[in-house]
Amino acid sequence: MQIDFHYYATYCSAYLAGYSHEDCLAICYSAQFTDCCTRTLLSTIGGPAEAATTQLQLEMMDARTDILGLQDITRIWASFHFLPRDLKADPGKGSRIYKAKYRLICGPNGDLLVKTVNLAKDKSLQAAGIAMHVLADTWAHQYFAGTPSQVINNTDYWFFELLPAEASGDSADSGDSKENGDAKKSFTERRITFRHNPTGKDDLDKGIYTGTVYQLEENSVMSLGHGRAGHLPDYSFMRYKYLPAWGKYEEVIKDNPSDYYKAFCQMVYAMRYLRGDYSAFETGRYDTEKVSPYETEIKEIPCADWKAFGEKLSGCEIPDFDANRYCAEYKQASEDDKDDTFLGSYIDAALAQKTMVTNQIFQSDNLLAGYSVEYSESRFLGIRDFIHYVEHKRKKENA
């Protein structure tokens, strides 16, 4: 998903869930910041490197693809962008390592989503923002895994865009166009061409998109998440079908407008739960009651002009997203006060989410995200960045 959904649509859903304008801004900022909180950024403000929630392209190019590097990458991407749907899933084939990778395939309404939302309950607004980012991405990024894997994330030439029939004029209608399954009367197909120039822009009119280049290595970062499918899963207006590498040659149809609407309704439901309107967060539930008055409007928003919709809802201006908005505050705070800053709370929530997901993956006998050790007061066995997090958590519990 892109800034339109993670920032503006999250603002809208938070407002519909009952948060004030200021709280909505904090939540949607945190949701979008999850796509910006890199080690590079953290190093410039003096934050803990382990709190990184994403990686820059150059960081990934530098990332080692040995066991430690892969675990680090998996911790980041599986925790925040490709939350696994079912850690016990059985593909019915393959070696132990194949099964471990298969179980990291992202999807909505999994057990880990419940744990993610529950983790944000009675916590900061930043924690709610991170949870909403993770929730939204389970819809956008489904069928891909947050670990470098050719056998799971690869795609091939069998990749078609589904265009509404009235919108696909002669120029868009290639020789590959044909009637399609359920959408027999309303969609035509256009074969998608992927190019591999990272600076090249997607050409929506011609159906040319940028994707990562094919690599032979199973663990190449080029096969991380939806890299091979380019930005298609992130476009709110996109419908397409393709053959996922793990899918036994069965086509998958991805309908982003429908999925994004469900994501929006589920975010409203989740945030109402966080506010105490519901006693438990259950999967498969969507707050259509709150959203239905705006359903037509939301679905008709051209390319999702969520900003205008949000401002109309609250009657307040939504400032443009600025990744550095709270950096100076964190940087200038003394060591003792850093935790009380906006980014201090964000870092705390990010570390909590990362340790929870890593622990769950580890508990399922899957070592792809690394080892997770129980906290021991006598001897600290973990990564040093977590010392501060643990001490902070203890301090809060004692208080």
Added chain:
Amino acid sequence: MSKFQRFQNIVIGLSMLISAAILILLPEGGCLYIMLFLAASLILRGISELIYYFTMARYMVGGKLILFIGAVFFDFGFFTLTLSDESKLFVLAYLLGFHAFAGLVNVLRALEAKRYKSTSWRINMAQGVASILTVLICMIFSHNETLLVYCYCAGMIYSAALRIYSVFKRTAVVYIQ
């Protein structure tokens, strides 16, 4: 990292260091040993690709490609073994190709990192410059077998050091209920 992986990394790292030390102490005929080592690497790569195919890639859409690639690597490894008469030329080509590519990529990464104001650009630039210097030294002294062996050993020692360093790095993520 499991205890076995740590043990494996230490054994491989130490083996690389010992091999490099032997080659540095006895550089005569070193190119032949390096070539044999490279041929063995290709054969092992072919075998690992075949294992990868039978354990994972056969379940992937289009995975048969891996089977063909494994067979090609395996075959190329044996072909390399037949080139023992031209071992110096082979090692020279390997060093030039590997370091030229690595140097270029490192310099480009360093420039990009600098643009993002990341502190990692210096180490990237240093690695890139070192690789390019290695290429220049290999080209200028291409007739000197001993120097080619030293260049190869330097790369091997660097890889071994990284491998051993990773063993002692803290890797577990702490979780409190």
